[in-house]
Amino acid sequence: MATTTHTEVPGGGKPQFPPFNQQTFASQLLWLVIAFVLLYLLMARIALPRVGRIIASRSEQIAGHLGEAQKLKESTDTAIATYEKKLADARNNAQMLAGQTRDKLMAEAEGRRKTLEGELHQKLEAAEKTIAATKSAAMANVHAIAKDAAAAIVERLTGSPAPEKDIADAVADVLKR
Amino acid sequence: MADPIHQFEIKNIVTLGHIGGQEIAFTNSALYMLIAVGVIALLMLGATASRSLVPGRLQSIAELSYEFVADTLRSSAGNEGMKFFPLVFTLFMFILTVNMIGLIPGTFTVTSHIIVTAMLALLVFFTVIFYGIYKNGFKFLKLFVPSGIPIYILPLIVFIEVLSFLSRPISHSVRLFANMLAGHITLKVFAGFVTMLGGMGFLGWLGATLPLGLTVGLTALEFLVAFLQAYVFTILTCIYLNDALHPGH
Numbered sequence: 001m002a003t004t005t006h007t008e009v010p011g012g013g014k015p016q017f018p019p020f021n022q023q024t025f026a027s028q029l030l031w032l033v034i035a036f037v038l039l040y041l042l043m044a045r046i047a048l049p050r051v052g053r054i055i056a057s058r059s060e061q062i063a064g065h066l067g068e069a070q071k072l073k074e075s076t077d078t079a080i081a082t083y084e085k086k087l088a089d090a091r092n093n094a095q096m097l098a099g100q101t102r103d104k105l106m107a108e109a110e111g112r113r114k115t116l117e118g119e120l121h122q123k124l125e126a127a128e129k130t131i132a133a134t135k136s137a138a139m140a141n142v143h144a145i146a147k148d149a150a151a152a153i154v155e156r157l158t159g160s161p162a163p164e165k166d167i168a169d170a171v172a173d174v175l176k177r
Numbered sequence: 178m179a180d181p182i183h184q185f186e187i188k189n190i191v192t193l194g195h196i197g198g199q200e201i202a203f204t205n206s207a208l209y210m211l212i213a214v215g216v217i218a219l220l221m222l223g224a225t226a227s228r229s230l231v232p233g234r235l236q237s238i239a240e241l242s243y244e245f246v247a248d249t250l251r252s253s254a255g256n257e258g259m260k261f262f263p264l265v266f267t268l269f270m271f272i273l274t275v276n277m278i279g280l281i282p283g284t285f286t287v288t289s290h291i292i293v294t295a296m297l298a299l300l301v302f303f304t305v306i307f308y309g310i311y312k313n314g315f316k317f318l319k320l321f322v323p324s325g326i327p328i329y330i331l332p333l334i335v336f337i338e339v340l341s342f343l344s345r346p347i348s349h350s351v352r353l354f355a356n357m358l359a360g361h362i363t364l365k366v367f368a369g370f371v372t373m374l375g376g377m378g379f380l381g382w383l384g385a386t387l388p389l390g391l392t393v394g395l396t397a398l399e400f401l402v403a404f405l406q407a408y409v410f411t412i413l414t415c416i417y418l419n420d421a422l423h424p425g426h
Contacts, residue, residue, distance in 0.1 A: 017182065018185040018187060019292075019354070023199070023200060024204065024292075025199075026196065026199035026200065027187070027199075027202045027203075027204050027206070028187070028204070028290060030201060031203070031206065031210055031211075032210060032287075032297075034210075035207070035213070035271075036267065036271060036297075036300075038214055039218070039271055040263060042217075042221070042222065043263050043266055043267050043270070044263035044267070046222060047239075048243065050222075050228070052243070054225060054236075055240060055243065055244070
């Protein structure tokens with residue numbers, strides 16, 4: 001069996017156009033079948049299922065992660081919403097409480113002020129009455145003292161006591177002025 | 178000037194024997210087919226061995242290829258078409274890889290031989306026929322009878338439909354084969370101009386810049402063609418498989 005390096009048409013002559021040289025067909029067909037079947041088996045049995053699994057598992061994982069992220073985002077949103085609601089409630093409560101307390105305190109203070117004022121008023125009136133009584137009492141004393149003094153002065157000056165009625169008139173007259 | 182056809186020659190590495198007068202050998206074509214299988218296996222098995230959740234570069238390429246072919250198949254043949262996913266994926270990766278390897282200077286392009294592309298196209302053709310009949314039975318023939326056609330032009334339409342169905346493997350295979358063949362010949366011719374002119378002194382050097390620039394541009398174009406033809410072969414496969422799944426127009 002000779003190993004030919006050039007494929008030539010039988011019977012010599014000039015070389016045929018290689019793609020149409022039928023002598024090479026059998027070898028090419030045989031090796032094409034071997035190569036193609038080998039490649040087909042490798043791809044169909046091993047490579048394609050493996051690549052398919054890789055892609056599927058990746059998309060599964062991505063979908064899973066996206067779903068988880070969505071879930072987490074939702075729970076975050078609800079947490080934020082509850083937080084804000086609670087915050088608003090607390091603020092309202094605080095405001096209400098503050099208002100109530102302020103009102104109560106103000107009412108209390110007002111009441112105390114009123115009672116205090118009333119008491120003071122009473123005390124003032126009582127004091128005024130006492131003053132007036134004391135004053136009238138004093139005035140009455142002044143009358144008597146003035147009369148006594150006037151009688152004593154007149155007696156010393158004139159040597160004789162003046163009639164009581166004249167003295168009383170004169171004192172009343174002076175005090176009136 | 179270098180012979181632009183030389184690159185397509187099948188060279189025997191080891192002659193294995195003769196069957197029915199046909200020489201069976203391990204050839205450069207076979208070597209590159211197996212290299213392609215090795216490269217794809219390395220990408221799809223080696224790069225995915227760690228099964229990383231966050232893929233590295235190679236695992237990304239493997240996953241991108243997977244999803245690219247899966248999307249192509251699903252968009253033209255629906256979810257039922259996914260039972261052909263291994264076949265379509267193998268076809269796409271095999272054609273793409275041998276096309277790309279063929280663009281490395283000095284290598285051999287497996288898909289530049291009509292027998293290879295014809296074999297692949299016939300594989301799709303017979304898969305469509307057998308699966309179409311297995312799944313739809315007699316209804317598979319509805320593929321050739323579009324609904325809503327007036328009865329008097331129906332025979333003509335059926336004739337055209339049958340003819341176009343039968344010519345599918347031809348256009349399917351020749352498109353890939355001719356693109357790869359023509360692209361590599363063009364590249365070789367322009368690259369040949371560079372060496373030819375380069376051997377002609379200073380003026381030749383100047384003149385060689387034009388074909389050199391063209392060769393660079395053509396190489397980029399050929400990378401596009403290598404991918405595009407693999408994609409076209411794949412999407413036509415998907416469309417034909419869709420016919421097997423849903424023969425009614």
